[in-house]
Structure formats: C-alpha cells, structure tokens
Amino acid sequence: MNPNHRIFGTALLRLRIVVGATFLMLFMLSRISFAAAFCSITSLSAVDFGTYNVFSAQSNTNGVGNVSVRCQNGPPTFVVNLSSGQSNSYILRIMKSGGNILNYNLYTSAARIVVWGDGSGGSSTMSVNRNNTTTLSVFGQIPAGQDAAVGAYTDNITTTISF
Numbered sequence: 001m002n003p004n005h006r007i008f009g010t011a012l013l014r015l016r017i018v019v020g021a022t023f024l025m026l027f028m029l030s031r032i033s034f035a036a037a038f039c040s041i042t043s044l045s046a047v048d049f050g051t052y053n054v055f056s057a058q059s060n061t062n063g064v065g066n067v068s069v070r071c072q073n074g075p076p077t078f079v080v081n082l083s084s085g086q087s088n089s090y091i092l093r094i095m096k097s098g099g100n101i102l103n104y105n106l107y108t109s110a111a112r113i114v115v116w117g118d119g120s121g122g123s124s125t126m127s128v129n130r131n132n133t134t135t136l137s138v139f140g141q142i143p144a145g146q147d148a149a150v151g152a153y154t155d156n157i158t159t160t161i162s163f
Contacts, residue, residue, distance in 0.1 A: 037074025039161045041067060042133060047106075047140040054148055061142035062112065067159065070133040075163045080126045080136060081118040082106055083158040090115045090123040092143075097151030106157070107139040118160070128161075 047065035071078045087094040092103045108114045108124055116138065117123025128134040 037071065037078075037163060039069065039071040039078060041159060041161075042070050043068040047138055049140065049142060052142055052148070054146060056144050058144050061144075063140040064110075065138040065140070066135050067138060068133055068135045069128045069161065071128060071130050071161065071163075074130060076130050077127045078130070078161050078163045080128060081160040081162065082116050082138075083156075083160070084117060084121070084123075085155040085157050087155075090117040090121040093155060093157075095153035095155040097149065097153040100149045100151055100153070102142065102146060102148045102153045104140060104142045104155075107141065110137075110139055112139055112141050 043066070045066045047063035049061045049063040052061040067080070069078070069080060084090050085093050086096060090105075093105050095102045095104060105112075106116045108116045108126055115123040116126060119125050126136050128136070
C-alpha cells in the first residue's frame with residue numbers, strides 16, 4: 001500500500017450517558033478524491049449502546065452502527081481503517097467526559113473479537129470493492145464493571161480509506 005494513496009475522513013464518536021441510557025453516534029463525512037481514484041463515505045449511522053449498567057458483571061452494552069463507502073476507479077479494493085481515538089491504542093479505546101473515562105472498543109463483526117483499527121496493535125482493517133457502495137457494520141462494546149459517572153462521553157475516530 002503506497003502511503004501517498006490515502007483518503008481521509010473524520011467521524012466523531014460520541015457516547016452520552018443520561019439517566020441510564022447510552023448511545024454512540026457516528027458523524028461525518030464529506031466526499032474526498034485523490035488522482036484517478038474517488039471515494040466517499042456516503043452515510044454513517046449511530047452505534048446505539050442502549051442502557052449501560054455499571055453494576056453488571058457481564059459486558060452488557062453492545063451497539064451496531066454503519067459506515068457506507070463508495071470508491072470508483074483506482075484499484076479493485078480499498079482498505080477502510082479506523083483510528084484509535086484518544087486512547088492511542090487499540091487494546092481499549094476510551095471516551096472522556098471531563099476527567100472521567102469510559103472504556104469501549106469497535107469491532108469488525110458481531111462476535112466482537114477482532115478490533116477494527118489500522119492493522120497495527122492487534123487490530124484489523126476492512127475492505128471495500130471498487131464501483132460498489134458497501135455498507136460496513138461497526139460493532140461496539142463497552143466492557144462491564146466500569147464505575148462511570150453520568151455524563152456525555154466522546155471520542156474522535158478518523159476513518160481512512162487507502163489503496
């Protein structure tokens with residue numbers, strides 16, 4: 001993969017804990033092009049975690065969102081990466097609300113085993129094919145047992161499409 005062939009977009013991940021309800025929202029993105037290849041992130045949907053129970057011993061807060069990508073021209077496949085956000089690590093991502101931290105992560109499948117990242121630090125990437133609009137699901141999970149204060153927790157994730 002040539003490092004000069006990258007297309008960047010930014011998504012803001014936001015988790016808000018309000019009276020027992022949690023959700024993660026993905027925001028974004030505009031159309032970006034490079035040379036003969038052209039990619040756009042056409043839509044994003046929120047990852048809704050539902051209710052996070054700080055007293056549960058099991059991971060009880062899963063959510064699913066979507067990122068739709070369309071790439072034209074260029075190579076047959078494009079790689080879609082997600083950054084590590086504020087944590088600078090794929091082991092656990094973090095969201096912050098003031099000085100409070102809430103751990104979470106984003107995964108490539110509903111099994112929530114393979115972390116979606118940039119291919120480093122134990123993470124994996126996702127691929128899309130040229131000349132198709134592909135909707136990729138983003139599977140989120142907040143681990144159990146966190147003594148999190150009520151607040152609006154946020155993290156910034158950068159989506160990179162490269163070839």
